[in-house]
Amino acid sequence: MQQQVIIVGGGMVGLSLALMLAKANISVKILEAIQYPTLNTQEPVPYHSSFDARNTALSRRSVQIYQNLNLWEALQQHAAPILEVQITEQGSFGKARLLAEQEKVESFGQVIENAWLGRVLLQQVRAHAGIELIDGVTVQGLCQDHDKVYIEAVRADQQALSLDSDLLIAADGRDSVCRQALGISVSVHDYDQVALVTAVETSKAHHNIGFERFSPQGPLALLPLPGEYRRSVVWPVAKGTEQQWLGEENDQHFLDALQQTYGDRAGKFVKTGKRSSFPLSQVLAERQAVGRVVLMGNAAHTIHPVAGQGFNLCLRDADVLVRYIAEQLQSQQDIGDPAMLHAYAQARLTDQRRVIKFCDSVVRGFSNQNPVLKVLRNTGLLAFDLIPGVKPLLANYAMGLKA
Ligand SMILES: Cc1cc2nc3c(=O)[nH]c(=O)nc-3n(C[C@H](O)[C@H](O)[C@H](O)COP(=O)(O)OP(=O)(O)OC[C@H]3O[C@@H](n4cnc5c(N)ncnc54)[C@H](O)[C@@H]3O)c2cc1C
Structure with a gap:
């Protein structure tokens, strides 16, 4: 049977x-x-x-899984590859860069709506x-x-x-x-945060670069989407403060806040989609x-x-x-x-x-405003960019291959 x-x-x-x-x-x-x-x-x-x-960032392993199901061709039409990742912290000097080419991979993953x-x-x-x-x-x-x-x-x-x-x-x-x-x-651990999610348009093309920016509110992710100027935003904010960012009437307020957090790395934030919020x-x-x-x-x-x-x-x-x-x-x-x-x-x-x-630990480590931790994080980010071996390790994690 x-x-x-x-x-x-x-x-x-x-x-x-x-x-x-x-x-x-x-x-x-x-x-x-x-x-x-x-x-x-x-x-x-x-x-x-x-x-x-x-939007979901699919790791290389996930892409392989969809390839095995013969679905990748259909999915790829709506996905953008991540060729570089830049990790920074607001108000700090450290910056870490991961390049797909350097890690000898086609991409770190693909972002799909x-x-x-x-x-x-x-x-x-x-x-x-x-x-x-x-x-x-x-x-x-x-x-x-x-x-x-x-x-x-x-x-x-x-x-x-x-x-x-x-x-x-x-x-x-x-x-x-x-x-x-x-x-x-x-x-259950409640992070007391909600994630604001939307798609934005910037004046600079994204060139398939993903940004992870740690701000006092939490880690803000800006990832490339299909279309040269479209990017996906995931921004955790304190629970209870999300209403000020939702709704069409707050579009400009939201774009200004993004601009302030990111500076001009992505050019000007010119347009935002509707924001949704997810408790974390x-x-x-x-x-x-x-x-x-x-x-x-x-x-x-x-x-x-x-x-x-x-x-x-x-x-x-x-x-x-x-x-x-x-x-x-x-x-x-x-x-x-x-x-x-x-x-x-x-x-x-x-x-x-x-x-x-x-x-x-990424969330807790970067959310903590303790000054000693801040110094360690700064040097940590720099060390991450300078010490061989650390970058490939994180890149492998991000690609979902270290399993
Ligand atoms: C803001 C945000 C961004 C994210 N970005 C990423 C990312 O970039 N990459 C990544 O890997 N992950 C990401 N994730 C995680 C990812 O979204 C989740 O892992 C995924 O949604 C889990 O899917 P699921 O099918 O298990 O659950 P769900 O999406 O919750 O689906 C559950 C389904 O079950 C149905 N259901 C519920 N109860 C019943 C019932 N009693 N009877 C019948 N049906 C029922 C629901 O209708 C629903 O369709 C993100 C999450 C968030 C919140």
């Missing part, structure tokens, strides 16, 4: 994982709360919780015979016994839906209902596999977006999980075997812990 995998959550991670599983000849059902629109024009997916105003990523993933998922996307269905609870996982869901018209599965992958985001239903506790917290599940259920994506670990690592880490998790499941299938074993899922979760801990620690 064919074994059945159900993914709860058809966001960036759920849809990508479904395509990876289907490529390994594993048939999948996705349950997604949002009712996705029909896509019959050349337009991005209208914004929703996963495919929103954000989430709405376009969503369109390409959704189109592929809908066209794949091995994937059934059931959208407009909210999972409300689940339980499991030795043989199966039982899922209770409700459709948009309030009709109840009951399903069972050999393996359930919970990719239902930071506040995962599945994780709660399993009684898995989480450790770190939410880590204490366990990622329980019985026949495994947590994936933000449901397993939500991290600060400071270094653009969250989704890249999720894709590496997904890549490894698919290999574990495919091996079970090949040897005609149970694809929901709790021991296999436990082994998968253990195997991913080292990479996850490294990335989580890296992102958290």
Whole structure:
């Protein structure tokens, strides 16, 4: 009998994982709360919780994963490569530069608009015979016994839906209902910040340079987007202060603040898109596999977006999980075997812990205004530019290859 995998959550991670599983000849059902629109024009997916105003910096490893799925050609049309990264701190003399050419790589990664990523993933998922996307269905609870996982869901018209599965992958985001239903506790750290996200236009072409600028408010990222003058902005500000930057009436105020923070490195900030805000917290599940259920994506670990690592880490998790499941299938074993899922979760801990620690310490290290730390940071940034070996290490981290 064919074994059945159900993914709860058809966001960036759920849809990508479904395509990876289907490529390994594993048939999948996705349950997604949002009712996705029909896509019959050349337009991005209208914004929703996963495919929103954000832009995602895909590491080289993530690009490789999409290449293996034969999706890269479609995604590349909406992506801009990062050929150089400059790291600076407002009011300090240190500056670090990473050049792709020097590191002997094509690029450090590619920046893609989430709405376009969503369109390409959704189109592929809908066209794949091995994937059934059931959208407009909210999972409300689940339980499991030795043989199966039982899922209770409700459709948009309030009709109840009951399903069972050999393996359930919970990719239902930071506040995962599945994780709660399993009684898995989480450790939460609230950064007391929200990230302002938008796309801007500058008078200078970006030349595919990404900037990471540490300001007293936090690390501000300016990354190249398709189109010579378009750049993606992620700017963490103190929680509760975001209203002054949102809304059309604050466009000029926002552009002036960017100008003041960046100086003229990017030329003049001439135009801004609509700003969206995202609360920033770190939410880590204490366990990622329980019985026949495994947590994936933000449901397993939500991290600060400071270094653009969250989704890249999720894709590496997904890549490894698919290999574990495919091996079970090949040897005609149970694809929901709790021991296999436990082994998968253990195997991913080292990479996850490294990335989580890296992102958290970058945020805490640079947010601290202690004068001694400030001096250390200055010299640290300079040393980073001067000491051989430090740069390639960080470059490898950023590219997602040190896993
Ligand atoms: C400002 C910002 C910038 C970022 N930039 C980067 C970057 O440059 N690079 C990078 O690698 N990462 C980045 N990230 C991280 C990245 O966005 C996350 O890793 C990613 O969104 C995780 O996706 P997900 O599918 O796990 O969760 P989500 O995007 O939250 O998707 C969860 C899905 O589950 C569905 N769902 C929820 N509950 C239910 C239910 N009960 N029943 C059915 N469906 C349900 C939701 O509708 C949604 O579609 C950034 C994050 C932020 C906040």
